[in-house]
Amino acid sequence: MHTGKQLSTEIDASVPTAARMYDYYLGGKDNYAADRAAVKELDKVVPSTRRLALNNRRFLQRVVRTLSEEYGIRQYVDHGSGLPTQDNVHQVAQRIDPTAHVVYADNDPMVLVHGRALLEQDQRTAVIQADLRDTDGIFGHPETERLIDFSEPVCVLFNSVFHCIPDDDADGPLALARRVRERLAPGSFMVMCQLVSEDAEVRRAVTDFMDQATQGHWGRVRRERDVESYFEGLEVLEPGLVEVSTWRPDTEVAPRQLTQEWIEFGGVGRLPL
Numbered sequence: 001m002h003t004g005k006q007l008s009t010e011i012d013a014s015v016p017t018a019a020r021m022y023d024y025y026l027g028g029k030d031n032y033a034a035d036r037a038a039v040k041e042l043d044k045v046v047p048s049t050r051r052l053a054l055n056n057r058r059f060l061q062r063v064v065r066t067l068s069e070e071y072g073i074r075q076y077v078d079h080g081s082g083l084p085t086q087d088n089v090h091q092v093a094q095r096i097d098p099t100a101h102v103v104y105a106d107n108d109p110m111v112l113v114h115g116r117a118l119l120e121q122d123q124r125t126a127v128i129q130a131d132l133r134d135t136d137g138i139f140g141h142p143e144t145e146r147l148i149d150f151s152e153p154v155c156v157l158f159n160s161v162f163h164c165i166p167d168d169d170a171d172g173p174l175a176l177a178r179r180v181r182e183r184l185a186p187g188s189f190m191v192m193c194q195l196v197s198e199d200a201e202v203r204r205a206v207t208d209f210m211d212q213a214t215q216g217h218w219g220r221v222r223r224e225r226d227v228e229s230y231f232e233g234l235e236v237l238e239p240g241l242v243e244v245s246t247w248r249p250d251t252e253v254a255p256r257q258l259t260q261e262w263i264e265f266g267g268v269g270r271l272p273l
Contacts (some may be wrong), residue, residue: 019111
């Protein structure tokens with residue numbers, strides 16, 4: 001199991017991070033020249049990535065709204081949350097119930113700096129710096145213990161982050177999903193999606209590029225069947241595991257992921273009551 005090694009609090013502007021690249025794709029300002037250059041190169045390999053990032057963000061917002069409105073979920077733990085953007089988890093959840101509690105966990109020190117500044121006035125939301133594989137460190141963090149009651153249903157989010165961690169019997173996505181699931185109360189939810197491709201050349205090219213660009217802070221692009229394995233023991237909500245722009249779209253004309261060289265694939269699973 002991941003032991004939670006000391007994370008750097010220094011922001012290195014010369015090395016791209018997935019969080020800052022994602023921020024740039026979403027139109028944010030919390031990114032550096034290295035991140036923008038990496039995005040430019042990535043777009044040469046998979047030109048649909050900006051649309052994919054936007055559609056993934058909309059998926060996250062629909063999921064939180066659905067779980068808050070239809071299932072009464074009032075506490076969320078967002079792993080690998082990235083930089084604050086528009087309509088974050090706490091904003092969506094608190095529009096439905098202002099008492100909702102949210103913990104964001106990310107290993108990027110820039111996320112910690114910007115997140116804490118944003119949330120200074122919100123006592124129901126916290127940002128902690130942690131490796132998303134460090135379940136003990138995240139669940140046992142004083143801020144998490146202050147805000148989250150794990151004896152009650154909670155939503156744990158792994159939204160577009162599993163591709164950032166490598167396969168490992170103790171720390172890979174499958175092991176991590178199992179470890180987290182074992183610690184949740186019945187009726188809790190797990191939201192999991194990641195970048196997948198059924199094209200071996202796309203998987204290889206993107207994985208190699210991102211691994212090199214982020215200096216090893218990357219896992220791999222996987223296949224749909226890999227993501228399906230993360231949901232063992234969970235009841236998958238309709239419409240099942242899908243390309244995320246098709247998960248309960250707001251309207252019939254909602255944006256769809258049209259290009260298919262790679263897609264964001266996943267869904268929402270519930271622990272049986």
